[in-house]
Amino acid sequence: MKARSLIGLVVLILISLSATYAGTKSQKRLRRDFCKLKFGMFIHFNMGTFHEKEWVEPGQDPHSFNPAKLDCYQWADAAKSAHMKYAVLTTKHHDGFCLWDSKTTTYDVASSAIAGRDVVREFCEAFRSRGIEPHFYFSIWDRTMGIEKELHPKDLIIIKEQLKELLTNYGKIGSITFDGWGNCGTVWKQSDRDEIYNYVKSLQPELLITDHYQLRRGLPQDSVYKNVDFFHYEEPWNDEWAPPGNKYAAQQGPTIQSAWFWKQKFPKEKLMSVDNIVNRHLAILKKRNCNFLLNCAPNRDGLMDDNVLNRLAEVGKEY
Secondary structure (H helix, E strand, O other): OHHHHHHHHHHHHHHHHHHHHHOOOOHHHHHHHHHOOOEEEEEOOOHHHHOOOOOOOOOOOHHHOOOOOOOHHHHHHHHHHOOOOEEEEEEEOOOOOEOOOOOOOOOEHHHOOOOOOOHHHHHHHHHHHOOOEEEEEEEOOEOOOOEOEOOOHHHHHHHHHHHHHHHHOOOOOOEEEEEOEOOOOEOOOHHHHHHHHHHHHHHOOOOEEEEOOHHHOOOOHHHHHOOOOOEEEOOOOOOOOOOOOOOOOEEEOOEOOOOOOOOOOHHHOOOOOHHHHHHHHHHHHHOOOEEEEEEOOOOOOOOOOHHHHHHHHHHHHHO
């Protein structure tokens, strides 16, 4: 009996040590693990999907968000067919519509035509079930809530509350990519960065953080790298690419279609080719320490179009 108790105690200690080690990964290891993901799916799906615009005006009718056939498992299966390892969802874009039921606003999915469903939860559950890590995109700029230009204390309260909802209700999230912060909409300041960054790390210490503006500050890359956990190259922006010999953890994100959010022309338009995806992006970025984050926009039904499904399956056969 004593021997069994001793064995049980040893097992508990080993489990505890394992959990402690897993919870205290070094920054270097976290960045290295992130770069091992290599290939991800960026999913621009939000109010813009339903209004034929990239940036919709603030305060749209929440009921116009109506993906009647929403199936995040279809998205996840499409990502898996291409051998993608992570996926990034636009939890909130610049107009401020939240894909989850937020206590901070009624401009969210709980007030939409699919009230009672939580797109963020369905996304996380579907992708995890296929062995694909869920990651988030979040716009600091929120035109419906009036979060514009300088960030005021009341703005930071709202931002932090929304981040708390996202980072305490959906399990472990791999990374968060901030947008609308310095590059458009709001002003980036070091003090705001420190407050938001430290708050996020207090909720999920291993979550990695980046933002769309960091490479456009005109500062030396070593200095910029101290403010983010990895670089984000927004390829459609001035043909922004990870450079040869890049030594920093990074991701680069173009679109498989011709724009970020779904448009009526998408089902019949020409997509990024298999050769372009596999040979002119994945093969090149692999040598540059940079993940390839390919945006695939679901349609207004909440499904990936057939041409996207077919192209991703073709990519999987070559990659």
